[in-house]
Amino acid sequence: MKRTVISLTIALIAIAAQAKTLIAYYSYTNNVHDIVSELTSQIEADVVRIEPAEKGLDYAANYYELGSALISAIRNNPDDAKSYPAIDPVDVNLADYDTIIIGAPLWWSNMAAPLQTFLFENGAAMAGKNIGLIVSSASSGISGVESDAKRLIPDGNFLSPSLWIRSSQTSNAATMIESWLKTIGYDAISDTENIRIEQNNEKKYTVFSISGAMMAKNVLSLQNLDKGIYIVNRKKLYVK
Ligand SMILES: Cc1cc2nc3c(=O)[nH]c(=O)nc-3n(C[C@H](O)[C@H](O)[C@H](O)COP(=O)(O)O)c2cc1C
Known part of the structure; x- marks a missing residue:
């Protein structure tokens, strides 16, 4: 033998x-967008930005009223497709990728609702893939977002730890991203x-x-x- x-x-x-990496993210106020821009200057990856189907909504108005309602709907019925807000079609073949990095804003301790829609629809197709998670929040801890990711990608091979970048750290994210990539052993993964x-x-x-x-x-x-x-x-x- x-x-x-x-x-x-x-x-x-x-x-x-060579293994391939996809970055999938959602961003309402562009903090995660800026983080992903920095990440793509450090690694080679394809990128998809998730967009809600309904345009022009203000998720933060009235102390996050709409964002809060969307999160509550998912919390109350996480297995029902109707709980998730519609998103624009995403043109990506997940089978092409070995590693997927998720860029997620935190909403009320959970993953932002439109990104949850993408993972609800595609999480099963990410089985066995390496999953990295980057979360942006103002101040709240990210364990709820990690739980969402694990619920929506039940058979993902999660890379540990996740990277938490507070909103105030966005413009200085370069060194945090660099050291996170080292910690998760990204070079070895992307070579596999x-x-x-x-x-x-x-x-x-x-x-x-x-x-x-x-x-x-x-x-x-x-x-x-x-x-x-x-x-x-x-x-x-x-x-x-
Ligand atoms: C609907 C909504 C709810 C939020 N809830 C929280 C929260 O509970 N705790 C927190 O620290 N930040 C909260 N935030 C702030 C975002 O997590 C933070 O601004 C993040 O950087 C946004 O990323 P983005 O600019 O990519 O959308 C919330 C933002 C929105 C829009």
Whole structure:
């Protein structure tokens, strides 16, 4: 078995590709937007900004009355799609990404409602992916936002810790982001491609990236390898 793993390592090193990162965020008063701008100067990533379908709403008027009502609706019925405010269609294929960084404003101790809509609709498609969470709040602690993210992406591989940036720290976020990326080991993560292996009829193996692209056919025999997930030279191997 040891020999199999070693030869497999060699085969996969040759075919592994660079992992891809998506940043998905919502921002009402542009603090998270500014944080994401800084983040994209430090890492390579695609970016999607979530936008509510209904335009021109003032979520902060009357001591956050509307924002508060939206959060209450979700809190009361988190499993009902009708509890979540409509958002504009998002043109993104999540299967293309290994890591997703969520940029979230905090509303009443929870994740801002429009971003919750995006995750309610897409969280299941983020299963097995690395999930990083950056939260912006005026002063409140972020554990409620972390709970929302875990509820909405139940099978995400959450990178710990999350990064909390207070509104007043937005313009100085560069060093906080830099040290957070080091703490979560971002360089190693973004260097990793998840590989899936399937056995075909001839008992040889076809290797796919987690995004579904076929990377090699009939590579070698894994007869002695038990079913499971293997990490070999930072490559995750799923043997079915
Ligand atoms: C509806 C609403 C509710 C909020 N509730 C809180 C709160 O409970 N605690 C807090 O510290 N900040 C609260 N804030 C402030 C935001 O978390 C903070 O301004 C954040 O930086 C906004 O990010 P953004 O500019 O990307 O929208 C709230 C903001 C809004 C709009």
